[in-house]
Amino acid sequence: MAPRTTATPNVDCKSCPLRRLPAFRAFTDDELDFMVQFKRGEMKIAAGADILTANASSTHMFTLYSGWAFRYLLLPDGTRQIFNFLLPGDFIGLQSSVFDAMEHSVAALTEVSLCVFQRSELWTLYRQFPSLGFDVTWLTAHEEHLVDDNLATVGQRDARSRIAYLMLQLYRRQEHLELAKKYVCPWPLTQQHIADATGLSLVHTNRTMRWLMRQGLIEIDGERLSLHKPEQLMRMAMVDEDRLRLRPIL
Amino acid sequence: MAPRTTATPNVDCKSCPLRRLPAFRAFTDDELDFMVQFKRGEMKIAAGADILTANASSTHMFTLYSGWAFRYLLLPDGTRQIFNFLLPGDFIGLQSSVFDAMEHSVAALTEVSLCVFQRSELWTLYRQFPSLGFDVTWLTAHEEHLVDDNLATVGQRDARSRIAYLMLQLYRRQEHLELAKKYVCPWPLTQQHIADATGLSLVHTNRTMRWLMRQGLIEIDGERLSLHKPEQLMRMAMVDEDRLRLRPIL
DNA sequence: CGCGAAGTTGAAACAGGTCAATGCTTGTGG
DNA sequence: CCACAAGCATTGACCTGTTTCAACTTCGCG
Numbered sequence: 057m058a059p060r061t062t063a064t065p066n067v068d069c070k071s072c073p074l075r076r077l078p079a080f081r082a083f084t085d086d087e088l089d090f091m092v093q094f095k096r097g098e099m100k101i102a103a104g105a106d107i108l109t110a111n112a113s114s115t116h117m118f119t120l121y122s123g124w125a126f127r128y129l130l131l132p133d134g135t136r137q138i139f140n141f142l143l144p145g146d147f148i149g150l151q152s153s154v155f156d157a158m159e160h161s162v163a164a165l166t167e168v169s170l171c172v173f174q175r176s177e178l179w180t181l182y183r184q185f186p187s188l189g190f191d192v193t194w195l196t197a198h199e200e201h202l203v204d205d206n207l208a209t210v211g212q213r214d215a216r217s218r219i220a221y222l223m224l225q226l227y228r229r230q231e232h233l234e235l236a237k238k239y240v241c242p243w244p245l246t247q248q249h250i251a252d253a254t255g256l257s258l259v260h261t262n263r264t265m266r267w268l269m270r271q272g273l274i275e276i277d278g279e280r281l282s283l284h285k286p287e288q289l290m291r292m293a294m295v296d297e298d299r300l301r302l303r304p305i306l
Numbered sequence: 307m308a309p310r311t312t313a314t315p316n317v318d319c320k321s322c323p324l325r326r327l328p329a330f331r332a333f334t335d336d337e338l339d340f341m342v343q344f345k346r347g348e349m350k351i352a353a354g355a356d357i358l359t360a361n362a363s364s365t366h367m368f369t370l371y372s373g374w375a376f377r378y379l380l381l382p383d384g385t386r387q388i389f390n391f392l393l394p395g396d397f398i399g400l401q402s403s404v405f406d407a408m409e410h411s412v413a414a415l416t417e418v419s420l421c422v423f424q425r426s427e428l429w430t431l432y433r434q435f436p437s438l439g440f441d442v443t444w445l446t447a448h449e450e451h452l453v454d455d456n457l458a459t460v461g462q463r464d465a466r467s468r469i470a471y472l473m474l475q476l477y478r479r480q481e482h483l484e485l486a487k488k489y490v491c492p493w494p495l496t497q498q499h500i501a502d503a504t505g506l507s508l509v510h511t512n513r514t515m516r517w518l519m520r521q522g523l524i525e526i527d528g529e530r531l532s533l534h535k536p537e538q539l540m541r542m543a544m545v546d547e548d549r550l551r552l553r554p555i556l
Numbered sequence: 557c558g559c560g561a562a563g564t565t566g567a568a569a570c571a572g573g574t575c576a577a578t579g580c581t582t583g584t585g586g
Numbered sequence: 587c588c589a590c591a592a593g594c595a596t597t598g599a600c601c602t603g604t605t606t607c608a609a610c611t612t613c614g615c616g
Contacts, residue, residue, distance in 0.1 A: 496561090496562065496563090497562075497563065498562080508563095509564090509565090512563065512564060512565085513564085513565085515563095516563095516564075516565090
């Protein structure tokens, strides 16, 4: 599928179902009015395609509306580090707006739909709606926090722990968005994605996942992940209960 | 040395020598006026002491004025992951302002002096000076980028590469601040810091550093690091020339 | 002069990486 | 409808980078 931009939005921000989720803070009418005209359209990207490419400057920014994406970097030796996975409501491309260009790329993991914003309008947003400017900072700080967590995972945890951690984190985030419940969630990742996110080799990722399955801790069937013993997984992954936050969405 | 706050600033923002560096963007008079009254005082923290502690909410934010600090997390099993090192001009404690509390801690690596800001005033900053609000986002995005790099390093590089990378990065940042030149720079880190930042064991960190020294690639004497063959180090660390950016400072 | 923090080194164990082969789907074109 | 290719998952055998344990040194400092 080719990327496609629709000039006339199919979804009006004011009636956006994503925005209505209890996970997201309510906007004022003025803020919503601004968002409506800030939004430039919508766009679909096929699974596997890049949304933004490292070192290329883009004139657009996006909010992920549906599907999964991931931020990553290709190193000179050909290995790929995935920094984190993006779920609906996540903002994409801020770095390319704040600096000239980004140092990393963003790719669609599944087919993805995006709300499109004009980079040149970002400054207007800061000027006219300080509250939205603050939201942009919030989202950036939040994403940094996710990367921090991933760094702690890759730096300090062993293979079992890393994979358990990743699964718990992605389950939690989906649960928060009401995309999952009862420790069962969509799971579009290949083992290669998991390997690249956790810094493990593909082979060892496979072995470790098989081990987790044999222990009856997890189960994967098709694109569906079940966490069978969440408490035990959490102990293994050394995660504490982490508070869910009310968050902004653009 | 006990933490100490001086009510009357010794350094007026308007004549701040740090701010004058070519690395930092020039502020307008209005912005400077605002900063003067935004700043609440100064503070010194002894080497080794925490500046901010995980899960504790602080009413303050800081700009690092002199010395080194680092952001870190203690995992339940006692290991420590250092997310990144902070140098003069870096902003500290945004996460604790944007969320309720931070998930990580920040410690002084050397003795440190800080400019102190009131968290409750942050909102005023966004409202009255969109340009400064944008700067806060800039700094947050920039820090995220640093963590991204560190994650790619820990996830994909081997021991030699990780340590070479860390040294090059810290040299570059110091050079940018005119704290170093000719591939020689201050180096207050212990091997334990390096180990915790790179996700290596202390012993292996030591062996790897010795190896780098025996190869004549680096030299450490006291608190001074020399990079003897920067091109070779860069190849080993797989770093490309990275552009230096004009950055804001608060 | 002695103590603690930081650095150094050897030896042994092991977690995880690499290489290589195999199987299982799924889609596609003849 | 079958054959074949391509992507993904799986497994064995072997190898090595890194960890662990333990000892010993060096240095700064009270």
